[in-house]
Amino acid sequence: MNRIFALILLFLLTLLIAAQTPTSISSKHQFIESKLKDEELMKMAMGKEMSLPQMRVYDKQGQLVVDFGNGFDEDTFKEQLDKVLQSPKPIAGKRTLKSELSIMVDSKNKALKDLPAADFTIVEYWADWCEPCHMQFDLLKQALKEHETLAINVLHVQADPTKLPGMKVENQK
Numbered sequence: 001m002n003r004i005f006a007l008i009l010l011f012l013l014t015l016l017i018a019a020q021t022p023t024s025i026s027s028k029h030q031f032i033e034s035k036l037k038d039e040e041l042m043k044m045a046m047g048k049e050m051s052l053p054q055m056r057v058y059d060k061q062g063q064l065v066v067d068f069g070n071g072f073d074e075d076t077f078k079e080q081l082d083k084v085l086q087s088p089k090p091i092a093g094k095r096t097l098k099s100e101l102s103i104m105v106d107s108k109n110k111a112l113k114d115l116p117a118a119d120f121t122i123v124e125y126w127a128d129w130c131e132p133c134h135m136q137f138d139l140l141k142q143a144l145k146e147h148e149t150l151a152i153n154v155l156h157v158q159a160d161p162t163k164l165p166g167m168k169v170e171n172q173k
Contacts, residue, residue, distance in 0.1 A: 035158040045161035053133040054125040062097035063090035127160035
């Protein structure tokens with residue numbers, strides 16, 4: 001009987017501690033691994049479409065609110081992102097989240113359709129070999145810690161043309 005009482009007490013204590021522990025950054029933020037479709041990667045490999053890193057932020061309605069383009073200033077990145085997340089202003093006539101999703105697939109090569117409902121969706125393009133991409137993603141994760149009351153989807157989009165089937169990469173010395 002004492003053993004059952006001790007187990008129940010331990011369970012209740014665990015629940016109490018869990019209830020008092022602050023929620024982590026991932027409670028409201030969804031990090032979604034995805035990649036560009038092969039045909040989009042091929043365009044990139046041919047130098048016609050994109051350079052890395054790139055990041056765009058869309059509001060709840062899927063309207064573009066900021067385009068960090070193919071670069072960022074690490075000294076002002078957090079300040080710029082904070083400003084957009086606090087006071088988003090859609091940029092008229094620019095791409096939408098829907099159009100951006102049309103060039104992506106999930107990790108199983110399936111179309112990205114139903115994203116979780118969110119206040120913002122951040123689309124961040126990267127490649128393994130791109131050091132600025134990793135720096136931008138680290139800065140993004142740090143900045144999001146201050147916005148844990150917002151629901152934010154982060155599409156972490158692998159955009160490495162060297163991942164294309166049959167693509168060979170030669171090291172240049």
